[in-house]
Amino acid sequence: MSSIAEDAATLIAELLSRKYLARSHPRVKKALSDAELFAAIEQRLAQVGLRWVDNVYADHVSLTLLPAPLATVLGEAGLNANNNLDLPRDAVALLVVVWALIILPKRERQASRVEPDAPQNDMFAGSKPLPSARSVSPTISYKALLEDYGNQLGKRIRLDANLKLLERHGFIVRSQDDIKEGPLLDVLLDYDVLAPRILDGALSDVLALEQAAQAAAPAQPDDAAAPTNLNA
Template identity: 80%
Template sequence: MTQDNEATHLIAELLARKYLPRTHPRVKQALADAELFQSVEQRLAQVGLRWVDNVYADHVTLTLLSAPATRVLGEGVLNANNNLDLPRDAVSLLVVVWALIVLPKRERQASRVEPDAPQNDMFAGAKPLPSARSVSPVLSYKALLEDYGNQLGKKTRLDANLKLLERHGFILRKQDDILEGPLLDVLLDYDLLAPRILNGALSDVLAREQAQREQAALAAASAQADTPTADIP
């Protein structure tokens, strides 16, 4: 198969499926072959699209180029979300979920620390980047409703907007758990959102939740240390 055909098939599959894992054979080939990747980017640009991925996410996708997006959709803070025509309270929920999942996940990935890794791991920096799936926090639906329900339209609107976010690939649901979806850390601009959130209204909330996680980890470690071991006969 020629390189032009490879580029055509990869783009067609992305358009049909909306996103693909980085482990997909055609995606891996495009990321490893500079000439093929350039061909893909050129073909996408001709129709107003661009390739979107980052090393911290497990999937790749496509979105509109800035100029066509502005012309078609108008100005907006979250262009990816405007593409999907989400209501305002769904946008707010998306930002909250992104902050609670992506920010701690990126911190773990940057420090090369798995969730169950010992805190005194001296060689964490030499390890490969952990996958998003292995280090993404899991949110509790009940905790999300309790902490943010009043601000996000209470249970009825929260449930409806969670379904929207799941349908668009931003989150995954497993009973009471809310997990990172394939597009959460791809379509939202980390460099744009992270400073606004860390220096804005959610900063106190995130700091409090981080302190609670650390306290829970210390309590679990202390409980494990206090547990008597059975004598070996």
């Protein structure tokens, strides 16, 4: 077996056994910088219905199913299901909420090259290297999550159970009251698919509520100039 074939087989075996590896891992770094090795990895993975998955905004890489096997094995899923974890519906809802609270602001900070403690008037932020996920990824408070979304996500018992599931599968990391980005949160969920659904969907809901409120409001005479009562 050639050196390239050996390196490809070893890295794939390690990814299959560990589910993910850091981009700083020596074999991962070599694969990302060696086009011939990466092509051999992709070819081997494709033969068994798998593909390499990573992005420059995440600190880890992983494997997932190719689109055709994905559709055959898992069927249609609402958020580009990249795994066969068989999460219950309320756990998937929690995963989307956590993803939106962590990944959306993290990507914005990375795209603008701004660290959390950087001055707001930093004129040269755009020329700086991309911040690592760890350095700019926000932390969620468990108490705030329970207060804001507990009723919608099954209250404390279901929320606690589903957080344990997400942590077990590598989507989050918990430290007492803090919920942080796990190694797979920004890898297995497709940002290009999920972000527009969240951002555009939320905006559409707000506009619909505003239009409904305007339609329900009693008509004012043309010469009426009464100010809007914000406390109503």
